[in-house]
Amino acid sequence: MGRIWKLGDNVNTDVIIPGRYNVTTDRAQLAKYCLCEVLPDFAPNVQQGDILMAGHNFGCGSSREHAPSSILGTGVKVVIARSFARIFYRNAVNIGLPILICEEAVLASEDGQELDVDLSTGRIQNLTTGQVFQSEPLDPFVARIVEAGGIINYILAEGTLR
DSSP: OEEEEEOOSOOBHHHHSOGGGTTOOOHHHHHTTTTTTTOTTHHHHOOTTOEEEEOTTBTBSOOOTHHHHHHHHHTOOEEEESOBOHHHHHHHHHHTOOEEEOHHHHHHOOTTOEEEEETTTTEEEETTTOOEEEOOOOOHHHHHHHHHTSHHHHHHHHSSOO
């Protein structure tokens, strides 16, 4: 369960974490500047388990992993968008940041509302309005990567990509 922080379409990686802060890979450091130019209140006020929602093409732009790492560092539980840029999607999976596509939930939800998200089933419930939405759940292989904390941890634990 978490509070929604809502963004629009075409949020690029330079908006998620401006390039001038990409001098580290430390997620806690990156988290301090996550979305600082478009949501200045986000980094200081986001809470563990909160949820980012966005429109189409979330994470477009450069292919750096700093963007999903900064989001993960804030304690955000999941990013739900109408669509993701392909490279951001893959980078998010690689570092263990859960992402779901659910156009209906994004269109019907507002900033500050409370959501309950079940990553294993894809069920999204807006606790403020009572509405329930269904996204595709995480692919089982992707879910294992996310549960492990990213692809490197998965490979270290499993010894393989099966």
